Amino acid sequence: MISEFVREQKRYTQKELCQILKCSEEHAIPLIRKLKEFGVLKAVKASDIQKNMTNLLEEDIEVVDVEVEENEYLYVFTFVGVIVVDGRVLKCYPKYLLNAKQPTDELRKIIKVLEKYNSKEQIVRMFNDRSESTSFNLLAVLLFLLQDYFENDVYTNTEDIIECNGSGEILWDKTINETFTLLSENRPYYIELQTRKRVTNDFDYFKRLHECLVTTASKELQDAGLLDLFEMTGVDLTDAELDDFGDKEYILYRIENELNTQFNTRKQLVLKTMYVYIDRRGSLYDAECLSLFGTNSFNRVWEKICADIMDNQLDVPLGILKLPVPLKEGYNKRQKLIELIEKPLWTITGKCAKDTLIPDLVSICKVNDQHQFIIFDAKYYNAKLELGTVPEGQPGIESVTKQYLYQLAFQKFIIDHGFATVKNCFLMPTENKKIEDRGEVSLEMLHALGLQNIKVRFLPADMAYEHYLEGKKMDIAALKL
Structure with missing residues (x-):
């Protein structure tokens, strides 16, 4: 995975972008177009004045197509955060960091700030809304799966077990109606108490599926070098592969049925996120799957x-x-x-x-x-x-x-x-x-x-x-x- 820093609102030539993306101009052109489509990259006329500017004015932005060996325009990132596309991680740091070359610590803190800034929004940004067509934001889904796991642990379903003289809650109606009673001085005594214990089903389908997806998310973020940037620890919960749970249609069918029976808000959000992840099955190495974490503003x-x-x-x-x-x-x-x-x-x-x-x-x-x-x-x-x-x-x-x-x-x-x-x-x-x-x-x-x-x-x-x-x-x- 290629990982590079870029500075917000710095002017880059097409040749410099090719060096950052580590590819030829022919390969870079569709990536530049994709970044422009999502509104995180703008084009301005190449001039000495533009090269020295630190702010981007709306009237300076040029709406043009990108061509090979184009020297007439400069390109400006209008984003702070992380962009992932085609196996490339672009770490966009704010424009006031003029002397930084590898501002890992600074960007790590900025990510914490962005997380707090967005914390009131109780949603997962599963889709990018900056492009002409709605597209899957894989990075946001991977981050949510891992962050939710650290905060709430693995998805679990519990079941009630009736025991005789167990340590759980006494079921008096069941005890009175179904067990033998001893009477002494007109007082009833029960030798066997019916009790209820709530236990976690370790073999539950959705628990195992969630463990599989959390492990996959951890590996993808590890490969992209993003665990450290987001201050997360990698997890390895299972060796199971997604194919072990059935084909795509079967897994989605099971999740839909589970959604209809769950009324816990957190569980619903986890199930919906798993559904979208499995339905889309994108990759951080996919040129068509551009992922964002950050802000244009x-x-x-x-x-x-x-x-x-x-x-x-x-x-x-x-x-x-x-x-x-x-x-x-x-x-x-x-x-x-x-x-x-x-x-x-x-x-x-x-x-x-x-x-x-x-x-x-x-x-x-x-x-x-x-x-x-x-x-x-x-x-x-x-x-x-x-x-x-x-x-x-x-x-x-x-x-x-x-x-x-x-x-x-x-x-x-x-x-x-x-x-x-x-x-x-x-x-x-x-x-x-x-x-x-x-x-x-x-x-x-x-x-x-x-x-x-x-x-x-x-x-x-x-x-x-x-x-x-x-x-x-x-x-x-x-x-x-």
């Missing part, structure tokens, strides 16, 4: 991480917020902070539009004994901000103006409740280990209105991930706003 993951660790209070009712003074009259204590933002009124209709300004996160906290109202915006950018040089890769003017407007939207609330200071701040990820003060961004015409300029802080991604995974909050004072 790591910017949303970064926003979620920052919201968690900075204690976002946008959706907290006003009555619960720790304000410098008690909530003033005219404010509803059940109203949420985000609901204070004004919506545009279209006068001819007499109605307000639904859409309005939505900040990423707002924190209300005490820093150095002062109540601060802090408006953060989590920006997933590789900004080059150095003294004496023109900024590159920074958030656009629309991001800057909106950040000022967020403060304006909360201005009345801030004044009414006597906050000592108001802060605006962009949070961007960095591969470095310390929080970096990158100055601020300002627009004098808005600053003149009494609005605070926007601080810029590079936040160590590894530090943010640690807090997110452990459920801890950041010390906002460390940002030195």
Whole structure:
């Protein structure tokens, strides 16, 4: 199995992709087309400007077919996570890791973050939904089978056994009606007690089938070199082969019947996953079976991480917020902070539009004994901000103006409740280990209105991930706003 690292949003030539995929251009072309079909690879016009860009703009994307010896286009991965196709594992790491060549440890932690980010979705992504036609996501199924086994053990069916004088629950009705009774002083005594014991059927068809599939999943992930990346241990539960359980139609028929008798949610999910796996019977070496674990929208993951660790209070009712003074009259204590933002009124209709300004996160906290109202915006950018040089890769003017407007939207609330200071701040990820003060961004015409300029802080991604995974909050004072 070929295993290679690629960086999100780095520009690759067709020749470089052939080297990564370790194949000729003729072999690489259908693989590149497949990656484009699934939306994890984009094409842009080859130019010196594009080669130096760290962000991908929608208007730069070219919708073109791929040809052999094509030098007119560069290719950009828009994915963070793991892609498997045709015996090739592409480990896509985030764009802010500029100096990493083999970032195994970093990607291992990012996978943990992605697992937590997706943990509320109680589904198995058995199918990719990025391609023109729905396709089987074998990697997701293999991962689920192994993770579920570690969490819940092997699939089991139990049966009740009636025993005489056993150690289980006493069946009094059966004991009274079916056993000999001794009477002494008008009190009944039972020499034999009918008891019920629940035992696991070790020879159950579905238990053995599940053991077979878990073992197969472990071997496939081991061969792909993914057990270590996902921090899993290989398991070998049985020597049985899938063919030992009957032909495909028979196995699927048995699973369908079992599904009709099982009402346990976990068992239903395991049975459905086994059904799809056996029905599709894909391989990680199959060029037609592209598998994904990760996201095309790591910017949303970064926003979620920052919201968690900075204690976002946008959706907290006003009555619960720790304000410098008690909530003033005219404010509803059940109203949420985000609901204070004004919506545009279209006068001819007499109605307000639904859409309005939505900040990423707002924190209300005490820093150095002062109540601060802090408006953060989590920006997933590789900004080059150095003294004496023109900024590159920074958030656009629309991001800057909106950040000022967020403060304006909360201005009345801030004044009414006597906050000592108001802060605006962009949070961007960095591969470095310390929080970096990158100055601020300002627009004098808005600053003149009494609005605070926007601080810029590079936040160590590894530090943010640690807090997110452990459920801890950041010390906002460390940002030195």
